Amino acid sequence: MQSCKISNNKLIALLNNELPAEESKAVKEHIEKCSRCEKLYFELEQTYMLISEKRILKPNPYLYTRIEQKLKNIEQEKVLRPKYIQVLQPVLFSFVLILVFWGSLKLGDTYTKIYEQDKNTLTYSTEYYLNDLEQENLELILLND
Amino acid sequence: MTDKELIEQIKNKKESAFKELIDKYQAMVLNTCYSFLHDKSNAEDITQEVFIEVYLSINKFNQKAKLSTWIYRIAVNKSLNFIRDNKKRNIIKSIDYFFTEGKNKELQIADDTQSGLDKEREHKKRLDLLHQAIGNLKRKQKIAFTLNKLENQSYEQVAEIMDLSIPAVEGLIHRAKLNVQKEILKILKKKL
Numbered sequence: 001m002q003s004c005k006i007s008n009n010k011l012i013a014l015l016n017n018e019l020p021a022e023e024s025k026a027v028k029e030h031i032e033k034c035s036r037c038e039k040l041y042f043e044l045e046q047t048y049m050l051i052s053e054k055r056i057l058k059p060n061p062y063l064y065t066r067i068e069q070k071l072k073n074i075e076q077e078k079v080l081r082p083k084y085i086q087v088l089q090p091v092l093f094s095f096v097l098i099l100v101f102w103g104s105l106k107l108g109d110t111y112t113k114i115y116e117q118d119k120n121t122l123t124y125s126t127e128y129y130l131n132d133l134e135q136e137n138l139e140l141i142l143l144n145d
Numbered sequence: 146m147t148d149k150e151l152i153e154q155i156k157n158k159k160e161s162a163f164k165e166l167i168d169k170y171q172a173m174v175l176n177t178c179y180s181f182l183h184d185k186s187n188a189e190d191i192t193q194e195v196f197i198e199v200y201l202s203i204n205k206f207n208q209k210a211k212l213s214t215w216i217y218r219i220a221v222n223k224s225l226n227f228i229r230d231n232k233k234r235n236i237i238k239s240i241d242y243f244f245t246e247g248k249n250k251e252l253q254i255a256d257d258t259q260s261g262l263d264k265e266r267e268h269k270k271r272l273d274l275l276h277q278a279i280g281n282l283k284r285k286q287k288i289a290f291t292l293n294k295l296e297n298q299s300y301e302q303v304a305e306i307m308d309l310s311i312p313a314v315e316g317l318i319h320r321a322k323l324n325v326q327k328e329i330l331k332i333l334k335k336k337l
Contacts, residue, residue, distance in 0.1 A: 009323075009326075011326060011330070012325070012326035036337060040333055040337065043333045043337075044329055044330065044333065046271055047274055047275050047329055047333075048325070048326075048329070050268075050271055050272050050275050051295060056172075057172075057175050057176055057179050057185060058172075059172050059175050059192070060189055063192065063196075064164050067167065067193050067200075070193060071197060071200060
């Protein structure tokens with residue numbers, strides 16, 4: 001007797017009568033003896049046969065009117081936004097973006113240069129810690145007294 | 146009017162010719178789209194888009210091919226693109242469903258099992274399962290399988306639409322059948 005796995009792989013071929021006589025017989029024998037495969041075959045058959053159940057749709061009577069309207073809208077859009085504007089707009093936007101980027105780089109560069117120049121001429125004040133102050137130590141004065 | 150005459154007149158912006166083309170092919174386009182989308186209103190929307198595409202790119206149409214084959218190709222591509230775009234929307238929907246309606250649905254399923262499923266509901270479940278299995282096929286397999294099995298197109302016609310050889314189409318449909326079987330059995334095994 002064939003195994004369940006082998007039989008399962010041939011179920012659709014059995015449904016479509018595409019198996020050679022011997023194989024078909026072997027699969028059928030297996031299905032008869034194995035209740036699980038029998039159930040699977042039944043369910044597969046019920047599902048797969050729905051392919052042939054074709055639902056034919058009737059076209060919408062207003063189809064042409066709708067298409068005509070959409071085409072008019074497309075034409076109108078073309079008039080309102082000619083092709084060169086469609087191309088020019090992103091180009092202009094990219095240009096502005098690059099300009100802003102370049103400008104910000106230049107601006108940063110200018111400030112760096114000013115800072116570099118100022119660094120040489122700057123005078124720094126010296127800060128001292130309290131302990132290092134050249135003043136009389138209050139504790140020492142009190143002790144001496 | 147022959148297809149060739151129709152094309153020439155549409156190129157000359159003759160509206161009556163375009164209307165005639167729509168009358169001639171609307172049922173074919175609508176049903177092809179429906180075979181892929183399984184939803185009437187979506188199929189109608191895509192049908193409109195198909196004819197708009199036909200009108201706008203009629204000058205690019207290669208006269209060597211059949212007009213119906215060219216329209217089929219546009220319909221298939223538009224439908225598959227719609228499915229691809231819709232998948233992204235469905236991810237957001239499923240997240241929303243998980244947080245809002247998921248719990249209510251679980252209760253409904255429980256009720257269904259108690260009262261017993263009627264035939265119509267069972268039929269719909271099976272149909273959904275079949276559509277799911279076909280939907281999970283690879284793009285080329287899905288096109289070949291749908292055109293052949295749901296649209297009843299011959300291997301020759303499918304080969305012409307897909308611009309492939311007949312043996313290639315046979316191979317695609319064979320693999321598609323096995324994959325549909327695998328997918329259906331995988332789900333059925335979980336239930337049994």
